[in-house]
Amino acid sequence: MAQLAPSTNSTVSVRMKHIGIVAHSAEGSSLCYLEICHRGSSELGEHMHPEVTMSVIPMGASLADWELESLQPIRARLLLSAKRLKAAGCDFFICPDNTAHLALESAGRELPLPGLHIADVVVSEAVRKGYLKLGILGTTWTMSKSMYYEAARRRNIVAISPNYEDSDYIHNTIFSELCNGVVKETTRQKYFDIIGRLKKDGCNAVVLGCTEIPLLISAEQSPLPILDSTRLLAHYALKVALGQKHVPIWRGGDFKNAVDQ
Structure with missing residues (x-):
């Protein structure tokens, strides 16, 4: 196995790996990009x-497919982004x-670049911090599907979602407010x-x-410790790049626990 570079500024002298971002929503991808840059500095x-x-590729092109839970057209758009990143010289x-x-x-052609799985990164951090039961906030699709629950189960962690009314509120405010950069104190x-x-x-x-x-x-405001998927993904990507x-x-396709603890 290749020896890893030390976590020091000497890393600047080593060729850093080129990070590709397959963006879907503008606000989340922008926040992740800025976190990589700021943490890198x-x-x-x-x-x-x-x-x-x-x-x-604009998220609006996929919203009708999300409503129908038609994953293949969405995957095709994400695959196109991955191909463009590969052509641009990205390493992952x-x-x-x-x-x-x-x-x-979902099933389909292998992506042209290797990538980090966001749930794998987040649950790995939960293990590192010793959390045993996680509450999952996200869109209806994220909260109702097995992605986080399976990632947690494989590491002997329990994960649950809010009740139906709370889940519906979270989903609706994500798309009507947060994805548009709107932050309301009442929503908070x-x-x-x-x-x-x-x-x-x-x-x-x-x-x-x-x-x-x-x-x-x-983190300072939350009633519970948070696992911020945006920043955790950015931080892990930076470590890979360095x-x-x-x-x-x-x-x-299906993923197993792959990230380093």
Whole structure:
């Protein structure tokens, strides 16, 4: 196995890996991109970070397919983005959109680049921090499908979603507000109430399983410790780019626990 580079500024002298971003929603992908750049500068020096290329096919092109839960057309668009990133010289990709991973997991042609799976990264962090029961916040599709629950189960962690009314509220505000960059204090307070109910249900951490939710909820404010999928994905991608973590092997389809603890 290749030796990993040390976590020091000497990494600048080593060729950093080129990060590709398969974007789906504008707000989440932008937040992830900025986190890579800002975290990179804090580790490497002012204005330094790995090369990042983003491919953004408008999410609106896929919304009707999401309503029908027709994953193949969505996967085809994400595959096109991955091909463009490969052509741009990217070494691996990330997709700062939890729900989009449902399409990436579906059957189809192998992706042209290896990528990090967002649920794998988040649940790995939950293991590292010793969390045993997670509350999952996200779109209806993310909260109702098996992606996070299976990732948690494979690591002997329990994951649950909010009740139907709370889940519906989260889904609707993601698309009507957060995906449009709209942040309301009344919505923030409602999310705090929902997280509080998850705490009463025995959760000891909450997954911000939609990459826009960090616009609304911060670790300092949350009634429970948060697992911020947007920033965790950005931080892990940066470590891969700097040689501190291994390049991922997942190329779409079903995934197993692959990221380094």
